[in-house]
Amino acid sequence: MTRYGFLGPVGTFTQAALAGWPAAKGREQTAFSSVDKALAALREGEIDAAMVPIENSVEGGVSATLDALHTGDPLTVVGEVLVPITFVLAVRPGTTRDDVRAVGTHPHGWAQVRGWMGSELPDAVYVPTLSTAAAAADLAAGLVDSYQAAVCAPVAAQGTGLQVLASDIEDRSGAVTRFVLAARPGELPEPTGADKTTVVVYQYDDHAGGLLELLEQFAARGINISRLESRPTGDVMGRYCFSIDFEGHVRDARVGEALTGLRRVAADVRFLGSYPRADGQQASIQLTATDDAFADADRWLADLRGERTH
Numbered sequence: 322m323t324r325y326g327f328l329g330p331v332g333t334f335t336q337a338a339l340a341g342w343p344a345a346k347g348r349e350q351t352a353f354s355s356v357d358k359a360l361a362a363l364r365e366g367e368i369d370a371a372m373v374p375i376e377n378s379v380e381g382g383v384s385a386t387l388d389a390l391h392t393g394d395p396l397t398v399v400g401e402v403l404v405p406i407t408f409v410l411a412v413r414p415g416t417t418r419d420d421v422r423a424v425g426t427h428p429h430g431w432a433q434v435r436g437w438m439g440s441e442l443p444d445a446v447y448v449p450t451l452s453t454a455a456a457a458a459d460l461a462a463g464l465v466d467s468y469q470a471a472v473c474a475p476v477a478a479q480g481t482g483l484q485v486l487a488s489d490i491e492d493r494s495g496a497v498t499r500f501v502l503a504a505r506p507g508e509l510p511e512p513t514g515a516d517k518t519t520v521v522v523y524q525y526d527d528h529a530g531g532l533l534e535l536l537e538q539f540a541a542r543g544i545n546i547s548r549l550e551s552r553p554t555g556d557v558m559g560r561y562c563f564s565i566d567f568e569g570h571v572r573d574a575r576v577g578e579a580l581t582g583l584r585r586v587a588a589d590v591r592f593l594g595s596y597p598r599a600d601g602q603q604a605s606i607q608l609t610a611t612d613d614a615f616a617d618a619d620r621w622l623a624d625l626r627g628e629r630t631h
């Protein structure tokens with residue numbers, strides 16, 4: 322039986338993402354207080370899969386997750402879920418706006434309400450918390466005196482008995498966060514025609530055109546990159562690796578060729594998985610990059626080499 326973990330507590334957006342993963346329904350679901358703890362439990366075998374936030378349409382990549390996924394024992398991504406995000410300002414009953422001198426929330430929460438805060442509560446100080454729901458739960462339990470209001474999901478305010486002072490306080494409506502389900506390496510999800518692959522690429526050294534060499538592996542095979550981020554490797558100042566999502570599945574010919582190309586030009590390539598896209602959008606493949614086009618070219622080369630038997 323698959324045991325699931327998620328960035329908790331109850332009421333996080335990550336829990337909402339896990340609720341959007343049909344196979345997790347009715348399964349054991351454990352809340353962890355941080356992404357690192359959830360992924361450590363996964364690596365140690367306490368759980369079999371962990372739902373973690375990876376990218377937001379407004380704020381970009383979740384560095385804690387990006388780094389924790391590719392450092393340490395290998396993990397793979399087996400799926401993704403998109404969750405629409407909306408925030409409320411929640412307080413203990415009786416607290417008024419004038420009482421709010423500081424606001425607790427997850428860094429990605431703060432990044433999405435900064436404008437609203439600047440105009441509505443300009444003097445309020447930001448206090449980072451491990452999750453939006455933790456900010457709400459600790460406030461409701463009277464465990465904190467460092468902030469008087471939490472920025473969280475409506476469900477977190479309701480669940481903890483907090484009172485909502487303002488709703489829909491996000492600066493950009495329609496924001497979406499992308500969550501991934503991580504697992505220990507095992508069976509690869511089957512290709513669906515609407516897949517994504519995630520890799521982390523380490524360059525040999527810092528040189529002119531180095532990034533272009535990596536990117537041309539994708540361009541030459543007609544592969545669309547959907548996210549590209551540089552992350553410091555942590556060893557030396559100025560040394561970066563690249564976290565890349567692109568369209569296609571490792572079993573697609575064009576993706577296989579791009580990966581072997583990357584393997585040649587990069588010092589290391591960490592394959593983090595191929596999995597169905599949450600939006601089900603089929604990859605648009607140029608005629609020159611279909612599996613048939615690659616097979617045809619392989620046959621042609623085999624002929625030239627006198628290797629074909631039929």
Ligand SMILES: O=C(O)C(=O)Cc1ccccc1
Nearest residue numbers: 333334335427429430452453
């Ligand atoms: O803190 C949460 O609720 C999370 O799941 C992380 C997060 C925070 C803000 C936006 C999206 C996800």
